[in-house]
Amino acid sequence: MRCDVLVVGAGVAGSTLSMLLSSKGVDVIQIEARKSVVRPHCSGIIGLDAWERLPFRKSSWIVDRINWAKLISPSGIVLRTDASALVLDRERMDKEISEEAVRRGTELLTGVRFLELEGREKAVVMDQEGKKEIKFRFIVGADGAKSTLRRVFHEDMPLLTGVNLVTDEGPKNGYIVRIRRGSLFSWLHPRGGIFYSGAIGKGDEAFRWASSQVRQFSRVLGGVIPAKTMRRFVKWNLALIGDSAGQVKPLSRGGVFYISEASRILAEEIIRSMETGKNLLREYERRWWSLLGKEIVIGELMRNMMDSMSDREIDFLFSMLGEIHGFSTDFQSSSILKGAGIMKSLAVGLKFPFKSAKSFIKLLLPS
DSSP: OOOSSEHHHHHHHHHHHHHHHHHHOOOEEEEESSSSSSSOOOOOEEEEHHHHHHHOOGGGGGGEHHHHHHHHTTOOOEEEEOOOOOOOOOHHHHHHHHHHHHTOOEEESSEEEEEETTTTTTEEEEEETTTEEOOOOOEEEOOOTTTTTTGGTOOOOOOOEEEEEESSSOOOEEEEEEEEEEEEEEEEEEEEEEEEEEEETTTTHHHHHHTTTTSSOEEEEEEESSSOOOSOOOEEEEEEGGGGOOOOOOTTTTOOOHHHHHHHHHHHHHHHHHHTTSSOOOHHHHHHHHHHHHHHOOOOOOOHHHHHSSSHHHHHHHHHHHHEOOOOSSHHHHHHHHHHHGGGGHHHHOOOHHHHHHHHHHHOOOO
């Protein structure tokens, strides 16, 4: 087999990219190790701006809306914010984006597992009949947090566990977050007649936290989540996208917005590469970081500060903030800075002995 672009993985990242490329006449083969499109475990919360920027969307994916959020510190201090967001049916969304990619020309092969690269233009894959070769001009790793293609970069990805429990208990039109330890947290939110009680943690603590806040649940959804964003996710004619590259928000660890922007940019640069005969994949990396780099760096500093703080210090931080106005689900880190002017007093109110906290405080002070 031969193609212009080989996409490994059929989650939302791989399918969105395949759809955009196929719509421009690019010959795309997409392989998925499972027999069907990967079942997502994401909560499905997306900001209004990100929704409008999705390259393909259907109103039928919207199953609920978020109008407010409440964050609770380890000892119970409440921080309120005016949050506006949509709750999407991720299973339906992923399935229909994949179907749209196929409708536009993508050749989707399920039950096909990527094994290795032979040189820079040939992949060895395995299906039920045995090993096969696929030749390509470009290859994209969209195979999730445990990406096989990421081995080319010789970079290990630290992972967290994400769990969602389906329950009939929860807040209407709102989002409740409980800080569990450092930057790790649990949540409760509506999802079209049911509720998700979820958590992010290490190992089995995510399930323990999620189950502790409801009396009963009927279903468990879960998986691994990348704990950081790779600084470099392009090498030769290979690019990583989505969870494979750790393209998730530093605070909430959600990824739909970051993935949709990555899909759009990468599709544009692959098409430009084919038109010019030059490999322009590095432009994908540069443009993505130019768009989201500041947000990610600020968010990582916030997360590192939270991870370095004791429960008592987090309680004090919450008592200082009290309320955040203008919170953005899409640009979480920068909206927190803008909406919490009182944080400038952290320089004297908190004396953290940690480098990350001091770096973060410098961002808050006028130059």
